[in-house]
Amino acid sequence: xxxxxxxxxxxxxxxxxxxxxxxxxxxxxxxxxxxxxxxxxxxxxxxxxxxxxxxxxxxxxxxxxxxxxxxxxxxxxxxxxxxxxxxxxxxxxxxxxxxxxxxxxxxxxxxxxxxxxxxxxxxxxxxxxxxxxxxxxxxxxxxxxxxxxxxxxxxxxxxxxxxxxxxxxxxxxxxxxxxxxxxxxxxxxxxxxxxxxxxxxxxxxxxxxxxxxxxxxxxxxxxxxxxxxxxxxxxxxxxxxxxxxxxxxxx
Numbered sequence: 505x506x507x508x509x510x511x512x513x514x515x516x517x518x519x520x521x522x523x524x525x526x527x528x529x530x531x532x533x534x535x536x537x538x539x540x541x542x543x544x545x546x547x548x549x550x551x552x553x554x555x556x557x558x559x560x561x562x563x564x565x566x567x568x569x570x571x572x573x574x575x576x577x578x579x580x581x582x583x584x585x586x587x588x589x590x591x592x593x594x595x596x597x598x599x600x601x602x603x604x605x606x607x608x609x610x611x612x613x614x615x616x617x618x619x620x621x622x623x624x625x626x627x628x629x630x631x632x633x634x635x636x637x638x639x640x641x642x643x644x645x646x647x648x649x650x651x652x653x654x655x656x657x658x659x660x661x662x663x664x665x666x667x668x669x670x671x672x673x674x675x676x677x678x679x680x681x682x683x684x685x686x687x688x689x690x691x692x693x694x695x696x697x698x699x700x701x702x703x704x705x706x707x708x709x710x711x712x713x714x715x716x717x718x719x720x721x722x723x724x725x726x727x728x729x730x731x732x733x734x735x736x737x738x739x740x741x742x743x744x745x746x747x748x749x750x751x752x753x754x755x
Contacts, residue, residue, distance in 0.1 A: 507677065508555045510534040510542060510583065511562035515639060516598065519670035520559060520677075527674070534562075542579040545586070552590035557677050558583065558627075560597045569610030576618035584625035595629040596677045597622050598669075601662075601687055602731045603633065606724040628681030632673055635689040635731065636663045638747045641703045644696075648719060649711065654704075656697040658715040659726035662733065663699065664690035665747045668740025687737035692744060696726070699744070706748050 507524055511517040512533035524531045532551050534540035540547040542562060552558070560583060564575035580597075587595060599615050606612045622629050636644070641663070648654045672688050697715035704711060718725060 505557065505678070506530045506532065506555045507557045507559065508532045508534050508540075508551050510540070510558065510560045510579075513537060514561060514563060515637070515666050516669050516673065517561040519667060520561065520674055523670055523674045524677075527678075529678075542582050543575065545582045548582060548586040549589065552586045552592065555590055555592055557594045557596065558587060558592050559673065559677050560595065561673075564611075564614070567611055569613075572611050573614040573617060576614040577621065580618045580621040584621060584627065587625065587627045592627055594677065594681045595622060595625070595627045596632060596673065597629065598632050598634060598673060599685075601633045601635045601689065601733055601737075605730055606721075606726075608724040609722050611722065612724070628683055630676055630679075630682045631685040632676060633685055633687045633733075634664060634669055635687075635733070636661055637666050637669065638663050638690075638742075638744065638751075639666050641700055642707070644721075645700045645704065645709075645711070645713070647722060648700075652711060654700065654711050654713045655716045655719040656700055656713060657717060657719045657721055657726040658695045658697045659717075659721075659730055660693050660728045661696045661699060661731045662689040662693045662737075663744070664688060664740040665742035668742050672738050672740065687733040687735050688740065689733050689737045690740050690742065690744075693732060694744075696721075696731075702744070703748075706752075 513535045540551045564572040701713040
């Protein structure tokens with residue numbers, strides 16, 4: 505099967521490409537570096553030729569509200585148009601658990617706009633809503649730091665390892681389109697402030713982490729349902745302690 509992976513050089517994309525190739529599929533990596541630009545549309549038609557499945561894992565290079573909205577709207581529109589011409593049978597898009605619940609956040613607004621374009625196209629689709637990746641914990645902590653103190657919500661999260669995301673996304677892409685959404689998450693539900701504190705301790709990061717119910721997560725105030733699955737999700741296999749152990753061995 506020929507599969508185009510948009511964003512195939514990123515964290516999830518590179519792992520997904522490797523898995524699908526190991527399974528014997530013809531995988532095309534879609535990124536500006538490989539000559540496939542979803543914003544200008546350059547290279548999309550050629551990459552789509554004889555493609556059965558498209559997996560969209562691309563991310564905006566800017567998180568500024570207008571820029572991120574422009575990126576996801578333009579990219580999704582161009583991909584959908586090229587898929588129509590090519591006769592793609594299954595479009596898979598990776599999004600975020602809680603997208604529809606955290607619309608104070610410009611990034612989540614843009615992801616919801618992307619999803620609407622996918623839903624309104626004539627291409628059979630599956631939307632994959634993932635929880636936060638373990639690999640992003642440092643960035644979450646860094647974004648919440650002020651004057652050397654990291655203030656984070658104690659709201660529940662259920663983070664997942666990038667390897668598990670790639671495995672599940674690959675499996676979904678090879679299955680039948682749901683024409684709907686599926687949630688994926690890690691095996692443990694923990695409080696965000698406690699998780700980042702544990703991560704900092706493991707990394708010997710001396711910054712204190714303070715639990716604050718009013719601390720904003722990239723502009724949005726959280727509750728215990730904001731970032732966790734509300735359906736029956738597909739669960740990744742990797743526990744936080746095991747991920748940390750593996751990450752420590754590879755560093």
